[in-house]
Amino acid sequence: MKLRAEQPGGRALYRPVFDRTLCIGCGECVRQCTFNEIRLDSRNEKRVPHAAGKACGACHRCEVMCPRGAVYIGERPLALRPHAVWSQEAVMRVHLQAASGAVPITGFGAGSDIPVYWNRLLFNACQVTNPSIDPQREPMETTTYLGRKPENLKEADGFKASQLLRLNLPLVFAPMSYGSINLRLQKALAITAREKGILWYSGEGGLHKELYDYSDWAVLQIASGRFGINPDYLTKARAYQIKIGQGAKPGIGGHLPGEKVLEGVSRTRMIPVGSDAISPAPQHDIYSIEDLRLLIYAVKEASGGKPVCVKIAAVHNVAAIATGIVHAGADMVYLDGYRAGTGATPAIVRDNVGIPLELALAAVDQRLRGEGIRHKASIVAGGGIADSAAVMKAIALGADAVAIGTAALISCGCHGCQRCHTGKCPWGLTTNDPDIAERLDVDWAVERLSNLVDGWLHEMKEIMGLNGIYDIGSFRGNRLLLRGVGLSPKELEILGVRHAGE
Amino acid sequence: MCGIAGLISLNRIRENGQRIKKAIVLQTERGNGLGAGYGAYGIYPGYESLYAIHIMAASEEAMERAALFIRRWFKVQKQEPIPVWDKIIRDHPYFQRFFVEPAALSQHCPGGRENEDDDVLEKMMLMNKEVCGAYAFSNGKDMGVFKGVGTPQEIYDFFMLDHYEGYSWLAHNRFPTNTPGWWGGAHPFNALDWSIVHNGEVSSYGINRRYLEGHGYVCHLQTDSEVIAYLFDLLVRRHGLGIADAANALAPPYWASVERMENHGQQERLRLLKIIYEQAMLNGPFAVLAAFSGGMFSLTDNTKLRPMTTASQDGYTYFASELSALYEMREDLQQIVTPRAGEPVVALFHEPAASGKGVAV
Numbered sequence: 001m002k003l004r005a006e007q008p009g010g011r012a013l014y015r016p017v018f019d020r021t022l023c024i025g026c027g028e029c030v031r032q033c034t035f036n037e038i039r040l041d042s043r044n045e046k047r048v049p050h051a052a053g054k055a056c057g058a059c060h061r062c063e064v065m066c067p068r069g070a071v072y073i074g075e076r077p078l079a080l081r082p083h084a085v086w087s088q089e090a091v092m093r094v095h096l097q098a099a100s101g102a103v104p105i106t107g108f109g110a111g112s113d114i115p116v117y118w119n120r121l122l123f124n125a126c127q128v129t130n131p132s133i134d135p136q137r138e139p140m141e142t143t144t145y146l147g148r149k150p151e152n153l154k155e156a157d158g159f160k161a162s163q164l165l166r167l168n169l170p171l172v173f174a175p176m177s178y179g180s181i182n183l184r185l186q187k188a189l190a191i192t193a194r195e196k197g198i199l200w201y202s203g204e205g206g207l208h209k210e211l212y213d214y215s216d217w218a219v220l221q222i223a224s225g226r227f228g229i230n231p232d233y234l235t236k237a238r239a240y241q242i243k244i245g246q247g248a249k250p251g252i253g254g255h256l257p258g259e260k261v262l263e264g265v266s267r268t269r270m271i272p273v274g275s276d277a278i279s280p281a282p283q284h285d286i287y288s289i290e291d292l293r294l295l296i297y298a299v300k301e302a303s304g305g306k307p308v309c310v311k312i313a314a315v316h317n318v319a320a321i322a323t324g325i326v327h328a329g330a331d332m333v334y335l336d337g338y339r340a341g342t343g344a345t346p347a348i349v350r351d352n353v354g355i356p357l358e359l360a361l362a363a364v365d366q367r368l369r370g371e372g373i374r375h376k377a378s379i380v381a382g383g384g385i386a387d388s389a390a391v392m393k394a395i396a397l398g399a400d401a402v403a404i405g406t407a408a409l410i411s412c413g414c415h416g417c418q419r420c421h422t423g424k425c426p427w428g429l430t431t432n433d434p435d436i437a438e439r440l441d442v443d444w445a446v447e448r449l450s451n452l453v454d455g456w457l458h459e460m461k462e463i464m465g466l467n468g469i470y471d472i473g474s475f476r477g478n479r480l481l482l483r484g485v486g487l488s489p490k491e492l493e494i495l496g497v498r499h500a501g502e
Numbered sequence: 503m504c505g506i507a508g509l510i511s512l513n514r515i516r517e518n519g520q521r522i523k524k525a526i527v528l529q530t531e532r533g534n535g536l537g538a539g540y541g542a543y544g545i546y547p548g549y550e551s552l553y554a555i556h557i558m559a560a561s562e563e564a565m566e567r568a569a570l571f572i573r574r575w576f577k578v579q580k581q582e583p584i585p586v587w588d589k590i591i592r593d594h595p596y597f598q599r600f601f602v603e604p605a606a607l608s609q610h611c612p613g614g615r616e617n618e619d620d621d622v623l624e625k626m627m628l629m630n631k632e633v634c635g636a637y638a639f640s641n642g643k644d645m646g647v648f649k650g651v652g653t654p655q656e657i658y659d660f661f662m663l664d665h666y667e668g669y670s671w672l673a674h675n676r677f678p679t680n681t682p683g684w685w686g687g688a689h690p691f692n693a694l695d696w697s698i699v700h701n702g703e704v705s706s707y708g709i710n711r712r713y714l715e716g717h718g719y720v721c722h723l724q725t726d727s728e729v730i731a732y733l734f735d736l737l738v739r740r741h742g743l744g745i746a747d748a749a750n751a752l753a754p755p756y757w758a759s760v761e762r763m764e765n766h767g768q769q770e771r772l773r774l775l776k777i778i779y780e781q782a783m784l785n786g787p788f789a790v791l792a793a794f795s796g797g798m799f800s801l802t803d804n805t806k807l808r809p810m811t812t813a814s815q816d817g818y819t820y821f822a823s824e825l826s827a828l829y830e831m832r833e834d835l836q837q838i839v840t841p842r843a844g845e846p847v848v849a850l851f852h853e854p855a856a857s858g859k860g861v862a863v
Binding site for chain 1: 503708709713741758781785804805807
């Protein structure tokens with residue numbers, strides 16, 4: 001007997017379901033599916049779509065694009081006997097590996113049932129003694145400055161506010177490289193960042209010439225592959241980010257498959273077309289904190305003194321590591337949490353390595369304060385931020401700004417099918433195939449991203465106002481605004497938050 | 503809701519507490535009998551160079567423990583009970599005051615006496631944290647706080663404030679809302695040279711407190727107003743800010759106003775203050791009256807959700823939550839100034855005190 005390699009039982013867990021009374025046989029679904037799941041058959045002189053049942057990943061592209069509303073995505077769970085260990089995922093993974101001998105790769109962020117602490121934290125609200133503020137009527141300010149700040153006014157001789165990064169609201173677009181996403185999407189992020197007065201992080205894909213106009217809002221990355229780093233790159237950005245680790249795959253490197261390295265990516269990354277772009281796990285010139293310090297100062301020198309951010313994954317000893325990074329001269333620490341998304345990572349790493357952002361953020365903020373160096377670096381926190389409430393909870397725990405990546409992708413169409421690594425993203429986001437990438441209209445994406453930022457900003461101001469706070473600065477690190485529900489004393493201690501009712 | 507009153511003689515003419523009492527007693531409706539207090543500067547002539555530590559203790563044993571602690575760290579020049587008229591309030595803590603100078607400084611703090619203030623404040627916080635049942639509620643020089651659970655009239659009579667003469671007075675009538683009314687939780691709050699009375703709520707308390715803790719302050723009273731006194735101590739005494747800068751750090755203008763400013767020097771200064779002292783900024787509805795050896799000033803929040811009105815006449819400046827209270831201090835006031843939202847009103851002594859350090863404005 002020969003099992004199909006990909007799926008136990010030889011089938012996918014999702015499939016398009018057609019309503020043949022509505023279907024006109026136009027074949028749009030067939031054209032939209034980049035995984036060749038759907039074919040058209042002729043039956044009784046009528047063209048009828050059929051699902052192969054092999055490749056559907058629930059991207060919902062066919063469902064959204066069908067002009068007749070004649071298709072939806074249905075679930076096809078394996079009817080396995082219930083078992084605590086041998087869940088559907090576990091059985092599938094063994095089948096897949098038994099067939100291939102390989103490491104299953106996935107995209108997106110970890111979806112495991114590790115607690116999402118954002119959902120266990122609740123805000124306070126004004127009642128009677130301190131009036132809440134109506135953001136529709138009163139000023140509500142979210143201006144945020146990132147970077148190394150003087151400890152007090154005496155130390156501020158010669159210091160200028162313009163040395164810092166000014167944001168209209170404490171939100172940034174998380175690093176997503178050109179290559180892992182296509183130029184259209186990156187351009188949309190860059191345009192939106194400029195329009196909204198926030199920042200976009202480049203990820204490790206170099207800076208395409210078309211984006212030079214948006215580099216004043218860009219934090220350009222220097223990672224282990226050193227792709228696309230040339231003299232232009234080292235002068236263009238508003239700030240630089242040295243990437244040490246990534247929340248979706250702490251401790252391992254990156255691999256952009258050759259299939260995604262087409263002409264544009266090749267030029268921007270400065271590598272041959274079709275060659276795999278390998279980012280090693282460590283930066284091969286950083287084997288110690290002293291090495292990191294050298295690189296931080298080298299980047300500052302080469303860039304004319306621009307701020308330098310160091311990105312690390314949230315891991316067990318994150319507070320001590322962050323302290324070292326700040327002492328090494330970083331102006332910002334970017335914390336990437338357990339649930340952070342990615343274009344490609346081994347599923348085993350994504351789901352089993354690193355710690356939740358909430359705990360890491362609380363620990364880092366507290367440790368930097370304990371060391372008296374909190375003013376020396378701003379904290380940018382990202383990884384699994386799904387709504388504006390999580391943004392404000394992160395701010396209250398101590399983040400200076402919060403990064404969104406997956407939420408930005410979703411606003412541009414992503415439905416979370418977790419196949420970013422295949423290069424076939426049906427929404428035209430994580431693909432460089434020009435025919436598929438064409439599906440993403442830059443203006444439309446900018447509108448969607450702007451709407452998302454606007455909507456979240458409204459909600460953030462609402463949350464500030466109902467706490468009687470008109471300036472985000474008084475929200476930042478103000479953990480008394482939060483209460484925990486259903487958390488253990490240890491979890492509360494690490495979060496620095498009291499239990500509800502206290 | 504709370505009531506505030508203050509008066510200051512810019513020529514340092516001393517008077518007893520009669521006028522300030524009338525101003526605060528008038529504001530009866532602003533309190534509920536669960537807290538009132540007074541602060542006075544210039545009341546201990548002859549002891550100007552010594553820290554006057556006021557202690558309240560739950561029992562004689564607790565007072566003994568406090569005395570031991572103080573004797574361990576300081577050279578005590580004088581110790582005496584704070585006179586009280588206990589027919590007014592029968593159930594009350596024990597009160598004593600100590601006039602001290604830091605004694606063991608050379609042993610514990612190499613570098614000498616320039617850190618006297620730090621040393622005193624640190625020891626007072628240590629005592630409040632560790633000496634069970636005792637609490638130091640006032641520790642500045644030539645000044646004192648008198649406060650407790652009762653109405654303004656009761657507290658005035660209890661401490662017999664007719665018998666003190668000071669050149670600046672603060673008073674407060676409390677309507678506690680977030681914390682229980684207890685003797686230590688009444689206003690004013692004091693940290694060395696600074697005393698404050700506060701009407702409102704500090705919504706930024708959580709971060710103000712963490713900021714202060716990062717600078718060695720211990721907030722043990724569970725009362726939000728406490729942080730304001732420590733913030734003035736940190737910003738003015740330790741960071742050397744002038745009064746205007748400190749006021750702008752604690753109650754800054756909106757970013758929108760700063761970015762509209764035409765004076766670019768002032769604009770950049772405000773930007774820096776807002777950036778550096780973001781965590782010190784007070785948010786929420788507040789009116790604060792702050793007194794120190796150099797004078798007195800009021801602060802309000804940017805939307806002025808708590809009242810403050812002032813008047814200046816013949817070398818005096820008066821502050822109160824209500825206009826009628828100003829007239830209690832002087833009937834024929836001519837120049838009433840009701841500050842706009844966020845606008846501080848500053849009154850400084852014409853001559854600095856003999857022992858006082860100059861404070862920039």
